[in-house]
Amino acid sequence: MDIQAIREMFPILDQEVNGNPLVYLDSSATSQKPLPVIQAVDEYYRNSNSNVHRGVHTLGTRATDRYEGSREKVRSFINAESTAQVIFTRGTTTSINYVAYGYARSFLQPGDEIVITPMEHHSNIIPWQQAAKATGATLKYIPLQEDGTIHLEDVQDTVTSNTKIVAVTHMSNVLGTINPVKEIASIAHENGAIIVVDGAQGAPHMKVDVVDLDCDFYAFSGHKMCAPTGIGVLYGKRELLEKMEPVEFGGEMIDFVDLYDSTWKELPWKFEGGTPIIAGAIGLGAAIDFLNEIGMDNILEHDKRLAAYAMERMNTIDGISIYGPQERGALVTFNLDDVHPHDTATVLDSEGIAVRAGHHCAQPLMKWLDVTATARASFYLYNTEDDIDQLVEGLLKTKEYFGNVFE
Known part of the structure; x- marks a missing residue:
């Protein structure tokens, strides 16, 4: 997979959020749309409605x-x-x-x-x-x-x-x-x-x-x-x-x-x-x-590789809890100790990083995990290892910020 070529097909990714390049890690909620899809819908309304x-x-x-x-x-x-x-x-x-x-x-x-x-x-x-x-x-x-x-x-x-x-x-x-x-x-x-x-x-x-x-x-x-x-x-x-x-x-x-x-x-x-x-x-x-x-087998391989890389990088952060099995699909759900997931997501957003926070429409599972909410980073075919590196940097900044707040 030529990830850079794939990313260029998604115009929404070429923007800044809060002064930083957008890192979109919320594809489990909804994926972004490539040009061929946007053009197909546009063509229908322009010419075939x-x-x-x-x-x-x-x-x-x-x-x-x-x-x-x-x-x-x-x-x-x-x-x-x-x-x-x-x-x-x-x-x-x-x-x-x-x-x-x-x-x-x-x-x-x-x-x-x-x-x-x-x-x-x-x-x-x-x-x-x-x-x-x-x-x-x-x-x-x-x-x-x-x-x-x-x-x-x-x-x-x-x-x-x-x-x-x-x-x-x-x-x-x-x-x-x-x-x-x-x-x-x-x-x-x-x-x-x-x-x-x-x-x-x-x-x-x-x-x-x-x-x-x-x-x-x-x-x-x-x-x-x-x-x-x-x-x-x-x-x-x-x-x-x-x-x-x-x-x-x-x-x-x-x-x-x-x-x-x-x-x-x-x-x-x-x-x-x-x-x-x-x-x-x-x-x-x-x-x-x-x-x-692109090929669904290629997408699955890419997603699993990103998930494994994210698990490896995020597990180096002190005071992080990651939920779910080692072998997984393209997402990592987590919490930072003493930081509410909504606060985590807010700080990450200030860095241009979009993640999900809340119960993810899975309240019985939250009860089973013994938490009220979690943060979630989810990946898709347009994400890269650099996106995950940015996420880890953002999480470290989050820990530093709330560590200073409570000192």
């Missing part, structure tokens, strides 16, 4: 071709068998909610179990809490090891013949833990359950093959993988999507409407009510082209 599927005029046909062309790019990107299994949504949160409402609430009953983990993002906890309350099902948690990983023996002990749904993140947005999704899927299926995978952090950083993983549903967002905000994907096995009820009703998703009853379009459109996120989908297609040109 129209609604899709409805008109027979030239602009409508052009927009539809590009929208559905992006669906095919997503299908290929995750190795789905058919574009009918690729549903465009607003993002990972919407995708998981579609399953929790359209599938779980229709098929769960008292005595059934939903199994998740304490490391999940709120978007992969609250929908299952609500589904359990609505159906009388029981919510259970796979225990975590001390380093924030999952042992398959614990999965086997937690998943039972009463388990109907297992929901797990592909990669933790706090710990960087990459979960053994394929093996967890096998255990779920042996017990007659389906598996729902939160791929918000997985899809941007590693090659995803939904057939090889044998996942029943896989959800991810475009904005974390160089695409615009507001566009996401729900992949599902066809037989499950056929059984699911739509969550949104209205235009686009109908086949026939009578005064007292209606029927739905075939997949995937039965789940895409209303005017879809056309520009976002086109931008997602351009982002996939961009990522494929």
Whole structure:
């Protein structure tokens, strides 16, 4: 990977923040957007803006071709068998909610179990809490090891013949833990359950093959993988999507409407009510082209190398706590002793370094870590070792500043 050439494709990185060159280390929250994506969205609005599927005029046909062309790019990107299994949504949160409402609430009953983990993002906890309350099902948690990983023996002990749904993140947005999704899927299926995978952090950083993983549903967002905000994907096995009820009703998703009853379009459109996120989908297609040109294996190797380098450098700082396993994805979550993470992030921002601070939409995990909040530096294909060096220098300045304050 030619990192300098890649960085030049991201115009936002060429700026100063508070008098310092921007060091963007918050890609787990949202990635920056490369020129090909910006240009694709701009071109659509300049030359092809129209609604899709409805008109027979030239602009409508052009927009539809590009929208559905992006669906095919997503299908290929995750190795789905058919574009009918690729549903465009607003993002990972919407995708998981579609399953929790359209599938779980229709098929769960008292005595059934939903199994998740304490490391999940709120978007992969609250929908299952609500589904359990609505159906009388029981919510259970796979225990975590001390380093924030999952042992398959614990999965086997937690998943039972009463388990109907297992929901797990592909990669933790706090710990960087990459979960053994394929093996967890096998255990779920042996017990007659389906598996729902939160791929918000997985899809941007590693090659995803939904057939090889044998996942029943896989959800991810475009904005974390160089695409615009507001566009996401729900992949599902066809037989499950056929059984699911739509969550949104209205235009686009109908086949026939009578005064007292209606029927739905075939997949995937039965789940895409209303005017879809056309520009976002086109931008997602351009982002996939961009990522494929670089190579997902190259991106994963780069990200893991940066994470390892960050762990090595940051572990030299006295009074720092780093959370999660040694082997991890492209992020490091940490705290400095006696410094609130919001204060850490504020001092780093004064140096032009953007990191995240807070509970990262993972309050149960914060409780498990016995902290109220943490700081997080997350990396992507445009970051370098120099960015991490700047982070370490910024952390040392933070320690010095608060050390002087409290003297």
